Amino acid sequence: MDVPNGSSTVGGVPQTADQPRARRRRHPLRWVAGFLVLIAVVGYFVVQRESNGGGGAPYCTASVHGPNEDKGSPDEYVEMSPDQAANAATIAAVGVSKGMPDRAVTIALATAMQESQLNNLDHGDRDSLGLFQQRPSQGWGTPEQIMDPVYSAGIFYDRLGEIKGYSRLPLTVAAQKVQLSGFPQAYAKHEPDATVLTTALTGAGHLVCTGPAPALAGDPAKVRTELSRLIGKSGLQTMPTVQRDASRTGDEGAGGSKAVAESEVTLVEKRGGGDAAVRASRVLSGWAVANARALAITRVSYSQNAWIAGKDGDRWQQKGGTGAKDGDGDRHNAESGEIRIFVRG
Structure with missing residues (x-):
């Protein structure tokens, strides 16, 4: 399922909260060179966008109005690649087709964001695969089934629905009961973006894709x-x-x-x-x-x-x-x- 993120290191030495970070030498010339490279990259994408009549490099944005729209509060939004957006929309659509509530869709999206960053991966920890890093050896299905986003989302919802009162549980608890991850708290950081995605796809928001x-x-x-x-x-x-x-x-x-x-x-x-x-x-x-x-x-x-x-x-x-x-x-x-x-x- 979930693969641990690498610990913070400086010079190959693991750092903890009570360890001082090693001082880094300043290299003004390197900083200037890096800044010029950044400007060149930004300029490239601006030219590419304009040369395509506003198309440019493709990306998608899911957005919902802020809680005080009438007072000019900014929209909340999530940007992603078209592939990520397509996978997110598939996860949401499968949930809706099964009659699952928005809370279930949010749990599914947050889980997939943590497990695969909404990419349909053909690899993972041990035999983990797909959007949810489901394992054939743990009864999630064949590799071919798991690599099908419609199937993998469907079986995730099926198992989520078997958890009594899942919609009232904290997201991390509900996701963990399905995933059995070694790092259950990791799902929490994705809940805000997953909530925006759910509202944009199923409620009072919208998804757009440029390119x-x-x-x-x-x-x-x-x-x-x-x-x-x-x-x-x-x-x-x-x-x-x-x-x-x-x-x-x-x-x-x-x-x-x-x-x-x-x-x-x-x-x-x-x-x-x-x-x-x-x-x-x-x-x-x-x-x-x-x-x-x-x-x-x-x-x-x-x-x-x-x-x-x-x-x-x-x-x-x-x-x-x-x-x-x-x-x-x-x-x-x-x-x-x-x-x-x-x-x-």
């Missing part, structure tokens, strides 16, 4: 297959895939670049789905954004808002032509509880 718009065609069938694994008992259903040619996409497809053909994959909240369906819609719209780079998704819309890959990928915006333009959305209603996912053709 260049997809340059190659995607496979809408693959998108549908992945979504079908996450729907579960969420009260959503998929609609037939719709092909849209470039003339109907307009200039707003693919992040404002020239028009490209797209395929539309749509999820609709079932009648009477209630809050569970709304919660599922929120988490799956975030999942689509997080997987935009991997699945060639050009834009996503839900309710009144839309996200577009590329230069507009740093925010959700009011849906005008972006998500339901008159030419391609006359059968849609912004209030109908639909997630519309557009895949580059």
Whole structure:
């Protein structure tokens, strides 16, 4: 499971709280050289971002409004790579599909943040693997199963759900009862970020991902297959895939670049789905954004808002032509509880 972090050292000698740290010689020239390298790196990424029309190196941000939004309190946010965001969204979506509460999602995310930093690792301590560093030898499944984020998240929730009163336990206690880690207190430091992620993915927050718009065609069938694994008992259903040619996409497809053909994959909240369906819609719209780079998704819309890959990928915006333009959305209603996912053709 959990691998111990290295102890603090100076010159190879372990340091404790009551041990003085060795004095380090100052090297002004090295400091100046390091500063110049830092400036060059920052400049590179600025140029890269501008040359891509705001795309730049891809990264994702999950954010929620501060507790006193009306008084101008800052947002709380977590930044991560697209792969980390996709794994976080999968963990949250599996929890929602199983009907688990937000507290369970937060416990799962904090656990994965500690065990793998939200990376699907093919190695670990002894035979530990995957997002949660689960061990085949301890009955968590085959290596192939554990390396599947949907499976590994699912079995984590299954075992968490077997713990009586887990939602009332401190996060470290609940996570430890599942993981049996040698370092149970390590989960605590991830609780604030995991809480932000949970709110951003399932509640009153949002996830955005920046980076260049997809340059190659995607496979809408693959998108549908992945979504079908996450729907579960969420009260959503998929609609037939719709092909849209470039003339109907307009200039707003693919992040404002020239028009490209797209395929539309749509999820609709079932009648009477209630809050569970709304919660599922929120988490799956975030999942689509997080997987935009991997699945060639050009834009996503839900309710009144839309996200577009590329230069507009740093925010959700009011849906005008972006998500339901008159030419391609006359059968849609912004209030109908639909997630519309557009895949580059």
